[in-house]
Amino acid sequence: MTGLNKILLSEKDIPEEWYNIQADMPKPCLPALHPGTGKPIGPEALAPIFPEALINQEVSKEGFIRIPEEVRDVYKLWRPTPLYRAYFFERLLDTPARVYYKYEGVSPSGSHKPNTAVPQAYYNKAEGVKRLTTETGAGQWGSALSFACQHFGLGLEVYMVRVSYDQKPYRKLLMNTWGAEVIASPSDRTESGKRVLARDPDSPGSLGIAISEAVERAAKDDDTKYSLGSVLNHVLMHQTIIGLEAVKQMEIAGEIPDVVIAPFGGGSNFAGIAFPFLRLNLTQGMNIRCIAIEPASCPKLTKGEFRYDFGDTVGLTPLLPMYTLGHNFIPPPIHAGGLRYHGAGVIVSQLYKDNLIEARAVQQLACFEAGVLFAKAEGIIPAPEATHAIAAVIEEAKRAKEEGKPKIILFNLCGHGHFDMSAYDAYFAGKLTNHYLTEEELTANLRELGTPVINL
Amino acid sequence: MTGLNKILLSEKDIPEEWYNIQADMPKPCLPALHPGTGKPIGPEALAPIFPEALINQEVSKEGFIRIPEEVRDVYKLWRPTPLYRAYFFERLLDTPARVYYKYEGVSPSGSHKPNTAVPQAYYNKAEGVKRLTTETGAGQWGSALSFACQHFGLGLEVYMVRVSYDQKPYRKLLMNTWGAEVIASPSDRTESGKRVLARDPDSPGSLGIAISEAVERAAKDDDTKYSLGSVLNHVLMHQTIIGLEAVKQMEIAGEIPDVVIAPFGGGSNFAGIAFPFLRLNLTQGMNIRCIAIEPASCPKLTKGEFRYDFGDTVGLTPLLPMYTLGHNFIPPPIHAGGLRYHGAGVIVSQLYKDNLIEARAVQQLACFEAGVLFAKAEGIIPAPEATHAIAAVIEEAKRAKEEGKPKIILFNLCGHGHFDMSAYDAYFAGKLTNHYLTEEELTANLRELGTPVINL
Numbered sequence: 001m002t003g004l005n006k007i008l009l010s011e012k013d014i015p016e017e018w019y020n021i022q023a024d025m026p027k028p029c030l031p032a033l034h035p036g037t038g039k040p041i042g043p044e045a046l047a048p049i050f051p052e053a054l055i056n057q058e059v060s061k062e063g064f065i066r067i068p069e070e071v072r073d074v075y076k077l078w079r080p081t082p083l084y085r086a087y088f089f090e091r092l093l094d095t096p097a098r099v100y101y102k103y104e105g106v107s108p109s110g111s112h113k114p115n116t117a118v119p120q121a122y123y124n125k126a127e128g129v130k131r132l133t134t135e136t137g138a139g140q141w142g143s144a145l146s147f148a149c150q151h152f153g154l155g156l157e158v159y160m161v162r163v164s165y166d167q168k169p170y171r172k173l174l175m176n177t178w179g180a181e182v183i184a185s186p187s188d189r190t191e192s193g194k195r196v197l198a199r200d201p202d203s204p205g206s207l208g209i210a211i212s213e214a215v216e217r218a219a220k221d222d223d224t225k226y227s228l229g230s231v232l233n234h235v236l237m238h239q240t241i242i243g244l245e246a247v248k249q250m251e252i253a254g255e256i257p258d259v260v261i262a263p264f265g266g267g268s269n270f271a272g273i274a275f276p277f278l279r280l281n282l283t284q285g286m287n288i289r290c291i292a293i294e295p296a297s298c299p300k301l302t303k304g305e306f307r308y309d310f311g312d313t314v315g316l317t318p319l320l321p322m323y324t325l326g327h328n329f330i331p332p333p334i335h336a337g338g339l340r341y342h343g344a345g346v347i348v349s350q351l352y353k354d355n356l357i358e359a360r361a362v363q364q365l366a367c368f369e370a371g372v373l374f375a376k377a378e379g380i381i382p383a384p385e386a387t388h389a390i391a392a393v394i395e396e397a398k399r400a401k402e403e404g405k406p407k408i409i410l411f412n413l414c415g416h417g418h419f420d421m422s423a424y425d426a427y428f429a430g431k432l433t434n435h436y437l438t439e440e441e442l443t444a445n446l447r448e449l450g451t452p453v454i455n456l
Numbered sequence: 457m458t459g460l461n462k463i464l465l466s467e468k469d470i471p472e473e474w475y476n477i478q479a480d481m482p483k484p485c486l487p488a489l490h491p492g493t494g495k496p497i498g499p500e501a502l503a504p505i506f507p508e509a510l511i512n513q514e515v516s517k518e519g520f521i522r523i524p525e526e527v528r529d530v531y532k533l534w535r536p537t538p539l540y541r542a543y544f545f546e547r548l549l550d551t552p553a554r555v556y557y558k559y560e561g562v563s564p565s566g567s568h569k570p571n572t573a574v575p576q577a578y579y580n581k582a583e584g585v586k587r588l589t590t591e592t593g594a595g596q597w598g599s600a601l602s603f604a605c606q607h608f609g610l611g612l613e614v615y616m617v618r619v620s621y622d623q624k625p626y627r628k629l630l631m632n633t634w635g636a637e638v639i640a641s642p643s644d645r646t647e648s649g650k651r652v653l654a655r656d657p658d659s660p661g662s663l664g665i666a667i668s669e670a671v672e673r674a675a676k677d678d679d680t681k682y683s684l685g686s687v688l689n690h691v692l693m694h695q696t697i698i699g700l701e702a703v704k705q706m707e708i709a710g711e712i713p714d715v716v717i718a719p720f721g722g723g724s725n726f727a728g729i730a731f732p733f734l735r736l737n738l739t740q741g742m743n744i745r746c747i748a749i750e751p752a753s754c755p756k757l758t759k760g761e762f763r764y765d766f767g768d769t770v771g772l773t774p775l776l777p778m779y780t781l782g783h784n785f786i787p788p789p790i791h792a793g794g795l796r797y798h799g800a801g802v803i804v805s806q807l808y809k810d811n812l813i814e815a816r817a818v819q820q821l822a823c824f825e826a827g828v829l830f831a832k833a834e835g836i837i838p839a840p841e842a843t844h845a846i847a848a849v850i851e852e853a854k855r856a857k858e859e860g861k862p863k864i865i866l867f868n869l870c871g872h873g874h875f876d877m878s879a880y881d882a883y884f885a886g887k888l889t890n891h892y893l894t895e896e897e898l899t900a901n902l903r904e905l906g907t908p909v910i911n912l
Contacts, residue, residue: 004467005532011460076461077544077835088533088607106562108835110874150832151544170877177831177880375633376606379533379564418566418874421626424633 005087007249009080014072019240021275021347022233023063024282027354029233029346030454032318033308041318049218049226053123057234065237067119074118074151078107079241083249084413089377090397097400098255099393101413102246102273103380109174111338111383111415112272113144113229116238120227121148130223131155135185135210137164138337139171140383140415141229146180159185159213162205164337171419185210192216192314206330207340208313215316230266231311231345239272242412247276255408257288259396262412263388264292264301264359265338267345273412278356291358292348293388295339295367297435298331300324301352301359303442308451309343321454322349326445332435334364335423336384342445353454362391363434368427370394371417383415384423461543463705465536470528475696477731477803478689479519480738483810485689485802486910488774489764497774505674505682509579513690521693523575530574530607534563535697539705540869545833546853553856554711555849557869558702558729559836565630567839567871568728569600569685572694576683577604586679587611591641591666593620594793595627596839596871597685602636615641615669618661620793627875641666648672648770662786663796664769671772686722687767687801695728698868703732711864713744715852718868719844720748720757720815721794723801729868734812747814748804749844751795751823753891754787756780757808757815759898764907765799777910778805782901788891790820791879792840798901809910818847819890824883826850827873839871840879 022029031040043055050058057065067075086099093099104112124132132154136142142158149156158180165172165184172182185205186193192212196203203209218226228235243260250257260277262270274290281288294301300323309324311317324343331340344352351357371387373394374380382390389411400407417424426432478485487496499511506514513521523531542555549555560568580588588610592598598614605612614636621628621640628638641661642649648668652659659665674682684691699716706713716733718726730746737744750757756779765780767773780799787796800808807813827843829850830836838846845867856863873880882888 005529006467008464008466010464011462073461147835151835169881173877173881173884174837176884177828177837179832372633376635379603379607381630381633416874418872421629425625425629428629428632 004085006082006084007252008082009245009248011076011080013248014075014079015067015241015244017064017066018237019244019276019279020060020062020065020237021278022061024279025350026282027350029350030321032320035310035315035319045318049215051124051127051129051225053127054120054234057237058232068122071119071122075241080245081106083246084378085253086378089374092373092377093394093397095397095401096404097397097407097409099397100250100253100255100257100410102242102410103413104242105380105413105416108147109140109143110418111140111144112239112242112269113141114147115241115272116229116235116268117144117148118151119238121145121152121154124225125152125154128223129154129225131157132225132227133157133159133214133217134227134229135159135207135214137161137207137340139164139168139175139419140338142180142182143171143174143178144229145227146175146178149180150178156180157214157217158182159187159210161185161207161210162203167422168419174419185213187213189213190216206313211312212314212316230268230341233347235268236271236275236345236347239268240275242272243274243276246273246410250410256286257410258408259289259291260410261291261293261389261392261396263339263385263414264294265385266341266343267348269385269412269414271345271348274357281356289358291360291392293392294359294361295334295336295388296361296363297334297437298325298340299361300342300344302361305446305453306349306353307449307453309449311343319451320346322346323352325442326449328448329445334435335420335426335432336367336388338385339388360392362388364432365434366391368424368432380413381417382413383417384420386414389413460541462538462540463708464538465701465704467532467536469704470531470535471523471697471700473520473522474693475700475732475735476516476518476521476693477734478517480735481806482738483806485806486777488776491766491771491775501774505671507580507583507585507681509583510576510690513693514688524578527575527578531697536701537562537698539702540834541709542834545830548829548833549850549853551853551857552860553853553863553865555853556706556709556711556713556866558698558866559869560698561836561869561872564603565596565599566874567596567600568695568698568725569597570603571697571728572685572691572724573600573604574607575694577601577608577610580681581608581610584679585610585681587613587677588681588683589613589615589670589673590683590685591615591663591670593617593663593796595620595624595631595875596794598636598638599627599630599634600685601683602631602634605636606634612636613670613673614638615643615666617641617663617666618659623878624875630875641669643669645669646672662769667768668770668772686724686797689803691724692727692731692801692803695724696731698728699730699732702729702866706866712742713866714864715745715747716866717747717749717845717848717852719795719841719870720750721841722797722799723804725841725868725870727801727804730813734807737812745814747816747848749848750815750817751790751792751844752817752819753790753893754781754796754798755817756798756800758817761902761909762805762809763905763909765905767799775907776802778802779808781898782905784904785901790891791876791882791888792823792844794841795844816848818844820888821890822847824880824888836869837873838869839873840876842870845869
């Protein structure tokens with residue numbers, strides 16, 4: 001073996017700006033609509049729950065936005081993250097493809113989520129906010145925001161879906177260690193929660209209910225705001241720090257990726273690594289394929305429709321133009337909790353509609369099989385979300401072998417699976433299955449929406 | 457904030473040789489004795505259970521021993537590890553001390569243990585061994601060796617103490633993911649295990665029994681050898697890669713540590729970071745204090761005796777000259793399982809006897825308190841073993857503040873606590889206690905030994 005396994009950057013190379021792809025999109029995003037009037041709404045509608053700085057970022061058309069020094073100081077705890085050449089994985093796959101991965105699992109909470117949690121906490125603190133609220137499912141996002149709020153001295157209430165709260169005590173404990181209060185949702189702390197509990201005192205909860213509780217708390221309290229871990233434009237933009245570093249690192253490796261692959265939930269994981277490469281396509285005429293990998297059990301891009309829909313399950317948000325399976329769609333309980341979201345963020349949806357990015361759906365068993373193979377070769381136990389990218393990489397690497405082409409593949413290894421070992425346990429015990437959704441299951445929620453399908 | 461948080465080295469800077477402190481010790485280690493004859497034994501006595509290359513390293517007086525290229529290739533998956541300046545922790549402690557830590561938690565299994573697991577697997581493979589056996593308590597060592605054996609295509613049987621096997625299913629799963637067979641000990645696979653089970657079918661097991669089982673299996677089978685994760689000279693030497701890197705990194709930082717601190721179990725953690733700095737004391741007249749931090753519940757250095765004793769609980773090994781509490785000493789069940797060993801490795805014992813290193817004992821509650829403080833400041837959740845170093849760092853930092861001195865402190869953050877969250881759970885729930893051993897408890901096992909106390 002001759003080359004370097006890892007391409008490292010110095011802290012001085014941490015990007016000084018995030019990349020805002022809204023500046024380079026050939027077609028801009030459609031506006032959000034007021035659910036009552038059906039008319040476009042402006043950013044001011046978001047003021048009760050988000051700080052001004054983040055609302056400005058949400059609608060900005062500036063190509064690059066400066067990262068505050070206080071945020072870069074915290075990024076230095078784990079950034080720049082390493083970019084790996086997966087020599088041992090290539091050898092195991094016996095492929096001529098050259099496989100690279102950007103490893104975000106080195107962050108304090110073990111995933112890419114702190115990349116946006118830290119600036120969100122910072123901007124809220126800077127505008128005098130005292131407390132944030134958020135929801136969390138499996139806990140990746142809740143733990144990232146707990147770490148960030150701890151750092152800036154903000155209080156945090158995390159509404160954690162009851163079933164995860166009971167199943168994943170260590171994720172809760174991680175949040176507690178960083179000073180957050182974790183409340184099983186539905187709770188009796190909010191009207192939304194009380195209403196659910198009145199109907200079903202033993203409700204296992206859902207991400208939708210948890211969002212309602214967190215938003216309700218933030219809307220009612222002047223010094224409290226709400227924070228979201230994916231989907232929104234500013235969240236995706238904060239994550240571009242992944243790809244900005246990766247562009248530099250691939251340059252150092254002397255390679256241009258043929259294909260960039262990332263798991264897809266609401267969009268922050270995929271956007272994080274892909275947008276800075278997409279920028280090279282949009283502004284420099286390059287031709288790098290960017291592929292979003294979603295679970296076959298929640299295939300919003302490959303099987304959903306591009307239409308207006310709510311961002312949350314209970315319908316508190318404006319109507320957003322997104323690829324969606326319908327906001328009431330409840331995905332089968334796969335172990336990649338971070339990918340169980342009914343829709344795709346607005347920017348990603350527009351890019352997909354415009355054929356600037358690709359999407360592919362993969363089944364759960366292929367993902368875990370890929371995850372175990374990867375762990376054997378590279379030593380890192382991937383998070384269930386991350387295994388989706390790996391399953392697609394294996395497909396691409398096999399194709400490269402069939403075609404005898406030395407394809408260059410880059411993927412986002414968005415986090416480790418240290419707090420998800422129960423999922424591997426279930427896999428090894430043969431308890432996991434694939435999910436084949438019928439046409440009826442895929443369209444039932446869409447038919448009930450009553451909102452316009454978008455034909456551009 | 458101005459300086460760098462992390463000092464990184466390139467893979468090209470991975471040391472090409474381990475450091476063997478036996479070359480520079482002012483007084484050599486005393487020989488091991490045959491328990492029957494009381495006479496010194498040679499290295500050939502170890503041949504049934506260890507490969508020749510490791511036996512040669514065990515007794516070598518060469519100052520530096522070359523790291524095989526195949527081992528460096530695997531090290532590249534996570535080495536060089538980062539050296540951090542703990543700015544946020546310093547701020548929290550409000551200390552003039554400058555605190556640095558070497559972070560070994562970035563390895564595949566999350567601790568420093570793969571530093572020796574990888575070469576041990578390599579040398580065994582090179583000599584035609586087909587299978588290794590080992591014991592594990594909490595699982596740090598077993599998972600490191602599983603990863604290493606997986607890489608080199610060796611089979612592995614891990615005898616895991618029954619109580620840990622039942623309490624820590626995810627550690628077991630991690631080993632399974634890397635292809636190891638994990639057997640709850642005592643088992644019916646060995647005569648040692650059967651004997652214990654005959655007396656007590658519900659035995660919770662102990663590290664001593666698990667060692668007996670693993671050694672018995674290795675001794676009986678020609679193509680099977682045994683592997684140990686600490687205590688022995690070659691193990692400590694492999695770990696010096698930590699300190700060799702840290703010496704370079706501190707040079708880059710432009711600092712010479714006043715004090716180097718590490719947790720102490722059998723010695724590999726402490727030796728790993730301290731020996732290369734101790735070398736500067738021994739060969740260049742420097743004066744860097746190296747402090748081993750042991751749990752107050754297992755205080756072999758601060759409360760034990762320097763005398764001949766067995767390395768394992770049931771008395772299968774030669775008699776070794778070590779600081780010990782007696783091989784039958786059973787430490788209270790603290791959560792830092794990796795530090796619950798009755799004795800100190802031979803080299804460390806000699807250095808301590810010769811006043812070349814220091815030792816200090818810390819209580820469990822202070823350790824967890826320190827661990828939580830550290831996690832709040834730096835984001836990393838430390839393994840319970842690592843919190844021992846942190847507790848001592850806090851003491852040193854407070855002293856620096858009292859004295860108004862900008863002391864330079866370096867410590868080994870030997871691993872993360874992602875698989876030890878149950879320990880933090882117990883701590884937060886108020887279920888952990890300190891342990892104050894009586895004089896009788898400390899000396900009872902020593903009185904029964906019947907082996908000579910060593911007076912040099």
